[in-house]
Amino acid sequence: MYPILSRCPVCSSELMVTRLYCAQCNTTVEGHFHPSANPFAPLNSEQLQFLLTFIRCEGRFNRMEEELGLSYPTLRNRFNEVLRALGFEPGKEEVPVRLSAEDRLRILDELAQGLITPEEAHRRLLGKREESA
Numbered sequence: 001m002y003p004i005l006s007r008c009p010v011c012s013s014e015l016m017v018t019r020l021y022c023a024q025c026n027t028t029v030e031g032h033f034h035p036s037a038n039p040f041a042p043l044n045s046e047q048l049q050f051l052l053t054f055i056r057c058e059g060r061f062n063r064m065e066e067e068l069g070l071s072y073p074t075l076r077n078r079f080n081e082v083l084r085a086l087g088f089e090p091g092k093e094e095v096p097v098r099l100s101a102e103d104r105l106r107i108l109d110e111l112a113q114g115l116i117t118p119e120e121a122h123r124r125l126l127g128k129r130e131e132s133a
Helices: 045-056 061-068 072-085 101-112 118-125
Strands: 017-021 028-033
Touching: 045 061, 045 072, 061 072, 101 118
Parallel strands: none
Antiparallel strands: 017 028
């Protein structure tokens, strides 16, 4: 069997199901049916297999490294590809860190002493995590 298509291979429009068939009793039902929403439909078979491995390994890249024999950066890149295929932008969904009053004062003190740049102080006051290099 082939996987069900959700998009037209010609124009990329959403496909509509018009016929259902039961292989057990040979019954056919025709009409206009909306397929159940499958958020993983955009994934190709390799991405879907990666996601299943991710779930089986409980989201632990160190276990995936052992199982798949791939490095952390390769796994991270593949995970980001899956995120993009699902319509997410990696890193954009992060929840800002809530700072205490003491943390805010410490950041402002570091800025006043010239230990950090105004841009760094702004980023930290907004609660954004460290930028990765």
